[in-house]
Amino acid sequence: MDADLREAVALNAKQHQFALQQMRGLLVTIRNLDEARTADDRSIMARLAREQGPGTNSDHPQGFHDALPNGFRAMSKQMRQSFAGLATDIEAGNIGGYDAKRLRALDTCIGCHESYRFSEK
Template sequence: MRNRLGLIALVLWLVTAVGLGVLFVHGRTEKAPDGRTAILMSAAERDFVFTEMRGLLVAVRDITAALAEGDTVKVAAAAKAMGMGEAHDRAPALLAKLPLDFKRLAMTLHGGFDEMAEAAAKGETPAQLNTRLIAQLDRCTVCHAGFRIDVAQ
């Protein structure tokens, strides 16, 4: 009897681990009619993600303005605000709903802002920083071309 309970516990543990692994990789998604991957979440979670995206857009605007002025101190401040330290741990439950490719893009994007802030602080020229900003915008474009966020029904 004891061996049977142990075996049942092991099987349940394995099923749970596999299920969580699949959720971590695929998130809560479905194929959207437009060919992109639809990430399914609650309306509140969608609002949270869209608020963060608007914050990214504001940072890009601020960085662009600072580059036009040649002010790399402002570039560093705006970029740092969107870096890894500022962007995470605000919605840990949401991470489970995001597919791995989306998570990778987000991590690369926020890490790229950290790199831009460091480069600005170390004296990269506005032209070099603009090249970094273009790479950041390329990440935004890839993400928006491949994903959309839908409210789960």
């Protein structure tokens, strides 16, 4: 494969592990949302989506936010807002809106993965 063109986000070991753990949690959330969607369990869907909404993660390691480039933070915020939008759509019974926002949230995962990688400092 050619050189990695993604922008490196330099994190210390603790921040790095924290970030990867968050990522794995996001994948689990998507999986669990899909399961609840299949079972049409809307209260679980709304709860799962809210849990990934903005401002729900206050326990990050010291200096974590400052270590993130602005573009990374913007994509992260956009994704958190998509999750909040998912919850709002579910609560409003708007499944069509939910499905569209789910794809938009996934597009943000993809966009950020194409743009950034983590590196340890």
